[in-house]
Amino acid sequence: MLALYFHAHYGLDVEDLPFWKSLAEKQGGPLLELGCGTGRVLIPLAEAGYAAWGIDKDPEMLDFLQGNLSPNVLPAPHLLEADFSDFNLDRQFPLVIVPCNTWSTLDADTRRRALGCITRHLNSGGLLAVSVPNPQVLLDLPPNAKPEVEDEFEHPLSGDPVQVSSAWKRSKDRLTVTWHYDHLLPDGDVQRTSVEVTHELVAAERYLEEVRSAGLAIEATYGEFDGSPYTAETENFIFVAKKL
Numbered sequence: 001m002l003a004l005y006f007h008a009h010y011g012l013d014v015e016d017l018p019f020w021k022s023l024a025e026k027q028g029g030p031l032l033e034l035g036c037g038t039g040r041v042l043i044p045l046a047e048a049g050y051a052a053w054g055i056d057k058d059p060e061m062l063d064f065l066q067g068n069l070s071p072n073v074l075p076a077p078h079l080l081e082a083d084f085s086d087f088n089l090d091r092q093f094p095l096v097i098v099p100c101n102t103w104s105t106l107d108a109d110t111r112r113r114a115l116g117c118i119t120r121h122l123n124s125g126g127l128l129a130v131s132v133p134n135p136q137v138l139l140d141l142p143p144n145a146k147p148e149v150e151d152e153f154e155h156p157l158s159g160d161p162v163q164v165s166s167a168w169k170r171s172k173d174r175l176t177v178t179w180h181y182d183h184l185l186p187d188g189d190v191q192r193t194s195v196e197v198t199h200e201l202v203a204a205e206r207y208l209e210e211v212r213s214a215g216l217a218i219e220a221t222y223g224e225f226d227g228s229p230y231t232a233e234t235e236n237f238i239f240v241a242k243k244l
């Protein structure tokens with residue numbers, strides 16, 4: 001159920017897609033997406049003709065992705081159930097992407113191991129591109145917030161409304177967001193599905209230092225997917241790093 005809700009909810013969010021497409025256009029294929037989830041990004045890239053590889057550790061997300069792929073999409077994407085901090089595909093890529101706030105959910109050791117794998121899987125001149133929520137905005141959030149309705153979408157199977165609300169708790173090092181998906185049934189009942197996502201609170205400069213320590217050079221940073229510069233107020237922090 002979570003894969004269905006994730007896809008319907010995040011599927012509303014398409015503003016980053018041109019950014020990933022422009023990187024694919026610049027670098028050419030094949031590309032590798034880490035944490036490809038339900039294919040929100042990977043499917044449009046594959047449909048645009050890029051040879052795409054996707055890794056995710058959640059089999060439900062990968063099954064959903066596979067079920068959403070048209071057989072007419074060629075070449076068919078390669079999907080792998082694995083932890084992206086410990087994988088070996090025996091090949092190198094001109095582009096590795098980590099969209100949609102996945103990187104900020106990793107602890108420091110997982111990021112270090114993932115960067116080791118990424119560096120091995122990038123060819124010379126290859127780019128790594130990562131987007132996370134603006135670290136400064138997360139650090140400045142109040143310690144907690146009660147659930148508030150943020151979005152609504154049609155349940156993909158029943159057509160009933162699903163309300164999305166979120167609440168959070170912030171400590172010094174982490175922000176835990178609880179997402180509630182409330183399926184409003186025709187008889188007035190509400191079926192709630194909840195998921196917790198924890199983001200590590202890491203300064204933007206520390207992300208960049210870790211990438212440099214892995215042997216990559218920072219190519220660019222942005223605050224928005226239209227290429228606007230990163231500031232303390234932007235919605236995102238996006239970095240692009242190059243294997244020299």
Ligand SMILES: C[S@@+](CC[C@H](N)C(=O)[O-])C[C@H]1O[C@@H](n2cnc3c(N)ncnc32)[C@H](O)[C@@H]1O
Nearest residue numbers: 035036037040056057058061083084099100102
């Ligand atoms: C926020 S979703 C993003 C999905 C997709 N990239 C998108 O943009 O819609 C994060 C995904 O990363 C996966 N993930 C998180 N940590 C992972 C890890 N260490 N190894 C493999 N997959 C991971 C989760 O299972 C989930 O599907």
